[in-house]
Amino acid sequence: MDGYDKLVPTPTPETQPYWDGLREGRLRLQRCADCGKVRHYPRPVCDACWSMNMEWMDAAGQGTVHSWTITHYAFHPGFKGDLPYILLTVDLPEGVRMNARARGIAASELHIGLQVKVAFDPVKDDLTLPVFEAA
């Protein structure tokens, strides 16, 4: 045990490259190898052309705030020490969205359209989480 008491992902063979990417400081997205549609979260089939051929690409790391919440109650004891924290829903220029915590952004700055960039937070040896900082 490493003393990390928060929820951790259980990657599958299909999603492991995403988590490996974060550990290497890369935000990786799946792209259909046939029609080129980018998708997130990782999954086996392209919903545009139903191809099962895919490749991993590196996202540019830029984003725009689509919505957010500031959470004041921990629904799991591991997150109590972080309260309050900001969870951002962010549009990526690649055409998908993602959730991540805000780092160094004040609640008063939040608005739809706020420009952010992805950063990487190595929370334990084998787990790095994405975060967003002001661009």
Place this chain on the structure above:
Amino acid sequence: MSLHEAGAITGIGETKYLRGTDRTALSFQLEASLNAIRDAGLKPSDIDGLIPYGHGAVAEDFITNFGINDLRFSATTPMGGASAVAAIQCALAVIHAGICKHVLISLGRTGYSGGRIGTRVQQMPQFKVIGEFEMPLGAIAPAQLYAPMARRHMELYGTTSRQLAEIAVTTRYHASLQANATMKSPITIEDHQSSRMISDPLRLLDCSLESDGGAAVVISAPDRARDLAKRPIMVMGLAEGHPDSPSAITQRPDLTTLGLAKAAPKAFAMAGITQADIDVAEVYDCFTYIVMCQLEDLGFCKKGEGGAFVQDGALGLNGRLPVNTHGGLLSQAHMAGMNHIVELARQLRGDADAQVPDAEIGLVTGYGDMGDGALAIMRRA
């Protein structure tokens, strides 16, 4: 071929709703079921179809406890809080197909005394994607996952927390009129505004309860319904609807539109009525915001106008659309919407604790994680 009037609610049953028990969810579910079956004037062994809520008793429990020797159909409709209303569509389909005569839809839970929501959702299959990609970030419970939908609605349309408070206040008042409700002390908008923030913009009084108890209904074939103990409540139209990106709200093209928006036009068309014909609406209320959003998706007002629609007591017994006349999940008890179906039947029978005068036609919705919807429109027969 349509399910229009292909079945009727013939029996309704509830247990006492509680916050604290040493009983099992199974015993609540069976007690509520027995109450619904007796209400219909049936024997437990007359039940030939079962659609229990997806997390609880299984068909085998009913066969064993009720001595059913010829069960002809069982299924679950795993749509979270939309399960109960979606189960009505399933029941009508198997009745219409001639498979069953009397289908029991039931739920029992120990949401207060057993596993709480933050723990429960980690075990639910519809939370699998969220479990890998969002829960590790600290986005765990529905309040945290839905708050960005409410925030987006506020930013785009100017919706306010005080408008959401109107829903909480009206619903609590309705609960205060019930014999069987767990939260009966009236609240004000100021009480709502000073309740603690859970996940901004959702405050404590925007959130539903955790409850112990059970609720059930019997759906019968129309030709049998006429001969039973109570006035049947006919199902005029119904549908389920699944939102885009149903397992991850984050990826949904429009955060402010739910699966119900796809179901509503189908159900109203099947019923052959319009929104103006609805006398009473029991609308799934896991959060105040979800009620407002569903009223838009049901077509009672345009997208973005829900905040204004719910203002000034509009959802009260004498308002333009009486909503959640039993006190809902916010104030009666969280029975995952089974209690909403029970209440709609009571209203249309004319014997509700907080009766809407002359209620002839009403609707009930279900809403399930992460946005599944179901809708049934009914009339008194």
